[in-house]
Amino acid sequence: MVSRGQLTRFAALALTCGIHVLAGYCVSASSADIHPRVMSLNVCTDQLVLGLADHDQIVSLSNLSEDPGLSFLRAKAAGYPKNRGLAEEVFVARPEIVVTGTYSLHTTTAVLNRLGVRVEEFAYAQTLDTIAADIRRMGVIVGQRTRAERIAVEFERELASFETIPPGRWPSVVVFEQNGIVLGAGTLADSILKAVGFRNLAAEQGYSGMVPYPLELLVKDRPDVVLVSRPYSDVPALADQITRHPAIAALGLIHDSDVVPSGSWSCGGPFTMEAVRALRRLRQSMIRPNKGKEG
Amino acid sequence: MKPTLWAGLLGIVVVLFATSLLVGSAALDPATSLRGLVGQGDDAAAITMREIRLPRAILGVLVGASLALSGAALQGFLRNPLAEPGVIGVSSSASLGAVVVFYSGVAGVSVFALPAGALLGALVAVVVLLVIASGNTTTLTLILAGVGLSSLAAAFTALALNLSPNPFASYEIIFWLLGSLKDRSMAHVWVCLPLMAVGTLLILACGSALDALSLGEESAASLGIDVARTRLMLVGGVALCVGAGTSVTGAIGFVGLVVPHLIRPLTDCMPGRLLLPSALGGAALLLAADIVARLPWFGNELNVGVLTALIGAPFFLWLVIRSRREGF
Numbered sequence: 342m343v344s345r346g347q348l349t350r351f352a353a354l355a356l357t358c359g360i361h362v363l364a365g366y367c368v369s370a371s372s373a374d375i376h377p378r379v380m381s382l383n384v385c386t387d388q389l390v391l392g393l394a395d396h397d398q399i400v401s402l403s404n405l406s407e408d409p410g411l412s413f414l415r416a417k418a419a420g421y422p423k424n425r426g427l428a429e430e431v432f433v434a435r436p437e438i439v440v441t442g443t444y445s446l447h448t449t450t451a452v453l454n455r456l457g458v459r460v461e462e463f464a465y466a467q468t469l470d471t472i473a474a475d476i477r478r479m480g481v482i483v484g485q486r487t488r489a490e491r492i493a494v495e496f497e498r499e500l501a502s503f504e505t506i507p508p509g510r511w512p513s514v515v516v517f518e519q520n521g522i523v524l525g526a527g528t529l530a531d532s533i534l535k536a537v538g539f540r541n542l543a544a545e546q547g548y549s550g551m552v553p554y555p556l557e558l559l560v561k562d563r564p565d566v567v568l569v570s571r572p573y574s575d576v577p578a579l580a581d582q583i584t585r586h587p588a589i590a591a592l593g594l595i596h597d598s599d600v601v602p603s604g605s606w607s608c609g610g611p612f613t614m615e616a617v618r619a620l621r622r623l624r625q626s627m628i629r630p631n632k633g634k635e636g
Numbered sequence: 637m638k639p640t641l642w643a644g645l646l647g648i649v650v651v652l653f654a655t656s657l658l659v660g661s662a663a664l665d666p667a668t669s670l671r672g673l674v675g676q677g678d679d680a681a682a683i684t685m686r687e688i689r690l691p692r693a694i695l696g697v698l699v700g701a702s703l704a705l706s707g708a709a710l711q712g713f714l715r716n717p718l719a720e721p722g723v724i725g726v727s728s729s730a731s732l733g734a735v736v737v738f739y740s741g742v743a744g745v746s747v748f749a750l751p752a753g754a755l756l757g758a759l760v761a762v763v764v765l766l767v768i769a770s771g772n773t774t775t776l777t778l779i780l781a782g783v784g785l786s787s788l789a790a791a792f793t794a795l796a797l798n799l800s801p802n803p804f805a806s807y808e809i810i811f812w813l814l815g816s817l818k819d820r821s822m823a824h825v826w827v828c829l830p831l832m833a834v835g836t837l838l839i840l841a842c843g844s845a846l847d848a849l850s851l852g853e854e855s856a857a858s859l860g861i862d863v864a865r866t867r868l869m870l871v872g873g874v875a876l877c878v879g880a881g882t883s884v885t886g887a888i889g890f891v892g893l894v895v896p897h898l899i900r901p902l903t904d905c906m907p908g909r910l911l912l913p914s915a916l917g918g919a920a921l922l923l924a925a926d927i928v929a930r931l932p933w934f935g936n937e938l939n940v941g942v943l944t945a946l947i948g949a950p951f952f953l954w955l956v957i958r959s960r961r962e963g964f
Contacts, residue, residue, distance in 0.1 A: 408803070519804055521819065553936055555661035556819050560684045573803055576741050579811060580804035587821050588687035 376484045380436035381406075382426040382449065385608035386463050388414045389479040390440060392611055393489050396420075400436040410573030413604035413612040428452040438482060467609035468532035469617070473497050475609060492611050499614055503621065506538030512565035512627050513540040515554065517589070517596075519570060519580035523554035529613065530606050537620045539566070560588055565627070567596035571603060641902050645916040649697065652923035656693040657685065659930050691822045696926045697919040698825070699817075699885050702832045702877035703727075704918020705911055707892020708899075709839045712846040712907025713870050716775045717897070717955060721878045722889030722948075724782030726761040728789035730882035731812040733757020735793050739800045747823050747884070751831060754883035759875040761785055766871060775959070814941030815886030817926050828880035835876025836915070838869045843908035850907055888941045890948020891918050897955070921947075 376398050381387045384405035391402070391414045399421050405411055406418035424430045428449050431439055439458055441450060444465040453460050461482050463475060473493040480489020514534055516524040524530040525548035526541070534541045542564045543554055559567065569584035589596055600623055606616035658669055662684050672681030673690065703721055710719040721727045737743050737753030768781045793812050797805045845866040848856040853863055881888070895917040896910055903910050922940070925947070929938040 410803075520807075555937075557660045557662035557684050557688055560680050560688065561662040561664075563680055574801050576800055576802045576805070577738060577744075578800070578802040578804040579738075579808050580802075582747065583819050586687070586819060587823070588683050591683045591687055 377437035377482075379438045379440060379483050380424065380431060380434055381440045382424060382431075383440070383442035383463070384408065384411050385442055385465075385467070385610070386440040386479070387418060388412060388608055388610045388612065389463070389475060390483060391417050392492065393476070393480050393485045394483040395485070398483060400434045401430070408573065409603060410571065411604055411607045413602065413608070413610070413615070415604065428456075431458060432456075440479070440482060466527060467529045468527075469500065469529070469536055469609075469613070470532065472609040472611075472613055476611065496611055496614060500536070500617070503536070503617075506624075511538050511540045512624070513542045513562075514566045514568060515542050515559055515562075515564045516568045517554065517559060517570075517584065518551075519573070519578070519584065521553050521556055521583045522551050523548055525549045525552055525554075529609050530616075533606060533613070533617055533620060537617060537624045539620070539624060556583065556586060556588060560592060563592060563594070565594060566623070567592065567594050568600055569596050569598050571598040641913060642916075645899075645913055645920065648920045649916055649923070652920055652927065653693050653697060656696060656923050656927055657689050659927050660684065660689055687821060688819065691820050691825050692817050692926070693923065694825050695817050695820050695828075695885060696923040698828060698832055699881040699888065700891055700918040700920070700922025701915040702836060702881050702918070703888060703891040704895035704921070705836060705839055705892075705915040706874045706877045707918075708896040708907065708910045708914035709842065709846065709870055709874060710892070711896050712910065713842075713849060713867070714769055714778060715850065716769075716778055717959070718775060718779050718893070718952065720890065720893035721758075721874065722887065722891075723786075723893055723952065724761075724765050724778065725785030725789060726758050726765070726874065726878050727882050727887035727889060728786040728793070728813065729761035730754040730758035730879045731887045732789040732793045732796070733760075733879070734883045735796050735812055739796060739802070739805055747821075747827055750883040751827055751880050755831070755875060755879035757789070758879035758882065759871070761789070762871045762875050766867065810939060811886045813887055814939045814945065815882070815888040816929075816937075816939040816941065817885055818937055818939075820884060824884040828884050831876050831880035835873045835880065838873030839877065840911055842866050842869050842873070843911055845908070846911075847906045847908035886939075886941060888922065888944055890944045890952065891921055893955075894944075894948050894951050895921055897951070 376395060378398055378400050379390055379394055380400040381390045381402050384403055387402040387406035390399060401422040401424040402418050404423040404425055406421075406423065407415045409415055412418060424434070426441075426449055431453060437459065439453060439460045441460060441462055442465050443462045450460050450462065464471070467475065473496050476493040476496065477489050480486045516530050518524065523543040524541075526544035527549050528551065531541045531544050542562055548554060567589060569589070572578070572581045584598070601619050602615045605612055605619070657673065658666055664672065664681055664684065668677060668681045669685055671677035672685035675682050675686065707720040710721070710724070711717055731754070733753035733756045734750050735753070738750055743749030743752060764785065765778060765781060769778045790813055794809050797809050797812070800806070845856065845861045848859045848861045849863070849866070857863055896914045899913045899917045900910055903913060922944070925943040926940045929940045929943050
């Protein structure tokens, strides 16, 4: 797959890159000042591209980029052509670089790689700590390093500016999404909750990733906050019924679907700070002595 | 014989109902559960029992009973041992109706929107099947028509859900084809209870007519039975029972097939007198299947429709094989 020439070039770049060890950086470092035309096949890379690339660099974005539940930059995405993540579409559009997620569209990525299209994959598992690196990496890919550096530094600066939350009784949270799916350990949401001083109850109980969480456990453990998600669409689905289950209402906890701005923590990006700020505000409003925990 | 059968069936239903209330991921001990059920003790137990487990157990009884009752009535009326709401496509048509009405959003997002389409879907299916079954048809004609109808309804259900702009809709195909009692609420109970009550009364009122019909339509008519009226009442009753149940739990198959066959040898084999015992047996079977579906053996919870199909489909094949040997 990789020729010797490419390897030597890679080795040379790796040396010049010095501290930057991520392969994605280095291979594309030589194209730093040109602005390649980029096509994104994944809702998370869509939003990194939107935040960094110039308008005429963007060939197309995934059709989820306008999804009200998943995409924070949905309004900005509206002005671009959309793709359905098909290899055929990539060939018709002929972008210089394709960006996508590691877990989405496995087969498409394999086909594109085999046919010699340059594909940059971004890890699906993101946390608050990976966001700045992802911004910088995307900046290098789309040839907008200065812009990316500025945004990444600003993100890191704001994250570092938050005071460390004093140890004590942190309020507990369960993020209860459609179909009773919970956001457990290792998710972006989990890292945000920890950063602002909440205990992610599902993660503590050994649930990791996005997994079903029994409604009975939610009732039994009585978290201080239940964050239910808003319906993804105006069109109904049974998936949303569980978030309106009378058992959750009867708990009488904070279970607000409006706390976290829609789409702000589905993907990691500069906008994820919106979710952090919103949850910090909620956390600060709970510093007062907790009421009604013992039932 | 009769009082023991009644007592036995009732006893089984009561035991399974109580077991159903005691099984769940919150692992409450029986004393806490009981206190929670009557609204005392700690809040969490009360909410778990009254808002989560009670509606689930009640729906197990209601849906199981109405499916088995419909199965017994259809088997008696059509004089066809393979007739059953699931096998002949009434359940999947009810699912299709519910899906079309609910996911189009015309009726809003409330659970009360669900039965409207399901009733219509079930009604259309029963009428189509009775038209096909009228005249001189074999047992097989009806079953084959049912297979066609249920495949068609399942395909349209999948199509309708795939066309929905809501990304979750396409994952709900499995619920509508292999139903579940998971996380239902009392609202679901209130949605289906009145419709099922009317349906059950309509079917039970046909009891003596079904007995007479076992001698053939002409003999029944000579005994003073209004066959057309009986047919109308059964169509309405089955559509109400199956439609209401399917609208809140999705299509649960084979309960109506298995139960009448298990109960029949314990009765005097008159179809009319099979109705109520079948209803009790259906409640017991669905409660039991739903308890097993919740056990942690399978990792995540199973759809109860998977279990009833695992029990029912081999049973169906056995009936087919037996019919080849003995003829119906």
